[in-house]
Amino acid sequence: MDLLRTKSIEQSIADTDEPEYQLKKSLTALDLTVFGVGVVIGAGIFTLTGRVAHTMTGPAIVLSFVLAAICCGLAAMCYAEFASTVPVSGSAYTFSYASLGEFFAWIIGWDLILEMFLGASVVAQGWSAYLGVFLENFGIIIPEQVAYGGVVDLPAVLLVCVLGMLVGFGIKESMRVNMVLVALKLFIVLFVIVAGLQFINPANYTPFVPEPQATEAVTGWTQPLLQALGGATPMAFGWGGVIAGASLVFFAYIGFDVVATTAEETKRPQRDLPIGIIATLIICTVLYCAVALVVTGMVSYKDLDPAAALANAFVFHGQGWMATLISAGAVAGLTTVVLTLLVGATRIIFAMSRDNLLPMSLAKVHPVHRTPARITAIVTVVCALIAGLTPVGMLEEMVNIGTLSAFVLVSIGIPVLRKKRPDIPRTFKVPFSPVLPIISAAICLYLMLNLSVETWIRFLVWLAIGLVIYFVWSGHHSRVQTGVELPHDLKKAVGENH
Numbered sequence: 001m002d003l004l005r006t007k008s009i010e011q012s013i014a015d016t017d018e019p020e021y022q023l024k025k026s027l028t029a030l031d032l033t034v035f036g037v038g039v040v041i042g043a044g045i046f047t048l049t050g051r052v053a054h055t056m057t058g059p060a061i062v063l064s065f066v067l068a069a070i071c072c073g074l075a076a077m078c079y080a081e082f083a084s085t086v087p088v089s090g091s092a093y094t095f096s097y098a099s100l101g102e103f104f105a106w107i108i109g110w111d112l113i114l115e116m117f118l119g120a121s122v123v124a125q126g127w128s129a130y131l132g133v134f135l136e137n138f139g140i141i142i143p144e145q146v147a148y149g150g151v152v153d154l155p156a157v158l159l160v161c162v163l164g165m166l167v168g169f170g171i172k173e174s175m176r177v178n179m180v181l182v183a184l185k186l187f188i189v190l191f192v193i194v195a196g197l198q199f200i201n202p203a204n205y206t207p208f209v210p211e212p213q214a215t216e217a218v219t220g221w222t223q224p225l226l227q228a229l230g231g232a233t234p235m236a237f238g239w240g241g242v243i244a245g246a247s248l249v250f251f252a253y254i255g256f257d258v259v260a261t262t263a264e265e266t267k268r269p270q271r272d273l274p275i276g277i278i279a280t281l282i283i284c285t286v287l288y289c290a291v292a293l294v295v296t297g298m299v300s301y302k303d304l305d306p307a308a309a310l311a312n313a314f315v316f317h318g319q320g321w322m323a324t325l326i327s328a329g330a331v332a333g334l335t336t337v338v339l340t341l342l343v344g345a346t347r348i349i350f351a352m353s354r355d356n357l358l359p360m361s362l363a364k365v366h367p368v369h370r371t372p373a374r375i376t377a378i379v380t381v382v383c384a385l386i387a388g389l390t391p392v393g394m395l396e397e398m399v400n401i402g403t404l405s406a407f408v409l410v411s412i413g414i415p416v417l418r419k420k421r422p423d424i425p426r427t428f429k430v431p432f433s434p435v436l437p438i439i440s441a442a443i444c445l446y447l448m449l450n451l452s453v454e455t456w457i458r459f460l461v462w463l464a465i466g467l468v469i470y471f472v473w474s475g476h477h478s479r480v481q482t483g484v485e486l487p488h489d490l491k492k493a494v495g496e497n498h
Contacts, residue, residue, distance in 0.1 A: 004101030007355065007480045009424060012088045012098065024370035026172040027266045032259050032276025033283070035175060038182045038336035039255035039344075040284045042123060045189060045333070048252050049292045050309015056236050057245040058210040059296040062289050064245035069285040071246070071447075072253045074440035075407045076281050077430045078414050080274035083260040084428045085417070087269030091260040091344070092406040094351055099413035099420065102357075102480055103470070108409050109352045110466035115402035116258075116345030117379070120338050121386035122396050124156040127334035128387075131155050134327040157388035163339045164380025167346060170369045171265050174339060181336045186287075188329030192310065192322065193290045199317045200297035210301070212238025221454040226446075228453050247450045252288060254403045256280045257410075258340050261347040270427040345379045346372055356484070357474040397455040398462075404448045405459075411441035 027035075053061040082095040093112060097105035128148040132155070135142065146154035166174050215236045236244070259276050263269050291310065298313040305312040314322035350372040353363035366373040415434035417424075430436055475481065 002481065003103035003475075005480055006099065006101050006420075007097045007105075009086050009098050009421065012086060012094060024171060025265055025267050027175065027262055027272070029268075029272035029275040029279075031172075031175045031179075032262065032266065032272055033279045034179045034182050035262065035340055035343075036256050036259045036276055036280025037186070037283055038178045039258050039340035040253055040280060041182075041185060041189070041287065042126075042255075042333050042337040045252070045288060045291055045310075048249060049288070049295050050304045050313075051306040052245045052248050053292065053296050053301045054304040054306045054309070056241045056248065058207070058237055058241075058301040059205045059293075060209045060242050061245055061249070061292045061296065063209075063242050064249050065252075065285065065288045065292055067243065067246035068250040068253060069281065069288075071250060071440070071443045072256065072281055073278075074436055075411060075444065076256055076277050077428075078407075078411045078437055078440055079257055079260050080277045080428050081414055081426060081430050082410060082417075083263050083273035083277065084270045085424055085426050087263040087266065087273065088351065091257060091263075091348065092410045093348055094263075095260075095413055095417075096409050097355070097480075099417035100409060102475070102478060104409060106352075106357055106470045106474060107463065107466065108406050109348060109357070110463070110470075111402040111405050112348045113345065114462055115399050115406070116341050116348060117383055117386065118396075118402075119399045120160065120341035120345065120383045121156075121390070122399065123334050123337045123341065124160050124383070124387040125153055127159055127331060127338060128153050128155040130327055130330040130334060134324065134331055137324045137327065153388045157384045159335070159338060160342070160380060160384040160387055163335070163342055164376060164384070166339070167342050167380075168366070168369065168371055168373055168376040170371060171262070171343070174343060178336050178339055181332045181339075185329055185333040185336065188325060188332070189287055189291065192314075192326060192329070193287075193294050195319075195322065196294035196298055196313070199313075199319075200294065202297070204297050204300045209239065209242065210237040212236070212240055221457070222452050224450045225453050225456050226449040229449075244450075247447050249288070250447055251400050253281070253284060254400065255337070255340070256284075257403065257406060258344040261344045264347075274428040342376075342379060342383065345383070346375045349375045349379065356477050356479045356482075357470075360479075397451050398458055401448055401451050401455055401459045404444045407444040408441045408448075411437045411444065 049061060052064065053059065057064050079091075079095075083091075086094055086098050088094045091112065093105055093109035096108045125148060132142055132148050142148075142155065143150075145151050148155070166177060213236055256277055259280060260273065263273055266272050295304065295309055295313055299309075299316050303316075311323040311326045314320070314326075349358060350363055352358045353360055353372075353375065362374050362378070363372060364374065365371060414430055414437040418433060479485070
């Protein structure tokens with residue numbers, strides 16, 4: 001069994017023309033940008049800014065967002081080059097298969113399944129919490145047993161089920177709903193920014209970078225791995241706090257990589273995918289910085305409420321009605337996040353199943369809707385059960401470590417694939433390769449080391465389970481290893497579609 005055997009780009013693209021495994025190409029650059037903004041702009045814009053500013057950076061959180069955006073920009077360029085070169089479902093999994101080999105592809109695919117499943121479930125629970133707050137403003141109380149934190153989180157279950165059916169019905173239909181919700185979310189965010197301008201006190205921006213101070217060290221399993229290995233004293237505020245804040249707000253950007261999972265359903269992937277990925281990052285950075293400036297200008301960073309800074313900033317100025325509006329924005333925002341993560345999860349598993357690393361029978365698409373119906377049903381049921389029955393709050397960091405590990409492998413894969421296949425046309429290229437891709441991988445690895453020890457242990461356990469599956473079944477059955485074609489003749493399928 002050759003662990004480093006790659007799947008050629010030509011074969012990956014040819015697989016997309018097989019009738020029974022062919023997705024519908026209907027997405028444009030605008031769809032992809034809306035898709036990306038929909039998954040990136042979530043509850044973080046309403047909560048994360050205040051929490052980090054209050055505890056770590058002060059008004060300089062704007063600089064943290066800019067630093068995080070630069071880091072994400074490096075990874076985004078790597079994704080854009082790969083997505084335009086290998087326009088196939090699967091995102092980092094497919095890219096790693098073409099550059100680093102099957103073993104690394106399996107690892108990253110397994111990690112992405114973890115990211116998407118837990119991400120959709122965690123966000124669905126967050127949606128349930130915001131829905132409860134929103135309904136309470138109108139005197140509607142969800143029974144405690146079936147509300148957020150109850151025995152069964154029924155709103156989270158219903159959300160996942162409804163969105164799962166929408167994903168199964170069609171990618172274009174999903175994008176239409178997503179576009180409406182993203183428009184609503186952006187309207188509320190922009191309205192909050194504009195409304196908050198009149199309450200800004202310039203004195204709250206002084207000092208812009210507060211004096212550094214040592215913070216109480218976290219010990220045990222919850223301390224960052226880097227701290228456990230080096231024994232460094234954690235610092236807040238100052239320029240050290242700005243950098244530490246960047247590692248925290250970095251996770252507000254996670255999600256732009258999901259855009260790459262829709263490569264196979266994009267009309268002009270070589271042109272539209274780089275536009276969608278990079279436009280997503282630019283739009284989100286501008287919005288994050290604007291919200292950060294408004295929040296820290298309205299209320300001194302020392303007085304910000306870490307739990308709901310934006311809503312309470314308006315309450316501080318006697319504008320309680322804005323809290324209701326912000327809750328509505330969060331409900332709409334989190335709906336789009338769950339929707340896009342469900343799409344991402346189905347497309348990752350679809351790509352792995354079509355390669356027979358997971359059972360190939362799962363990859364068949366619906367004859368009418370041209371979506372992976374079986375996989376969509378499985379993903380919906382699993383995510384609904386996790387969201388409804390599991391206290392997943394402590395697993396949120398698992399989403400981050402799965403994403404960052406994907407970023408590392410994608411960044412490394414750029415110079416590797418350029419060396420292996422310099423002949424492939426590339427409509428978008430990462431500048432200054434291999435320097436920028438290596439810097440991107442190093443930054444992402446550093447951010448991984450800032451995650452807790454217990455997160456790393458859970459990640460290694462998940463990885464070990466994946467390795468057992470790979471060596472017992474997947475590695476022996478993959479189409480790259482066995483040479484088996486898809487059930488229908490590929491050459492005939494390619495000939496009929498060209």
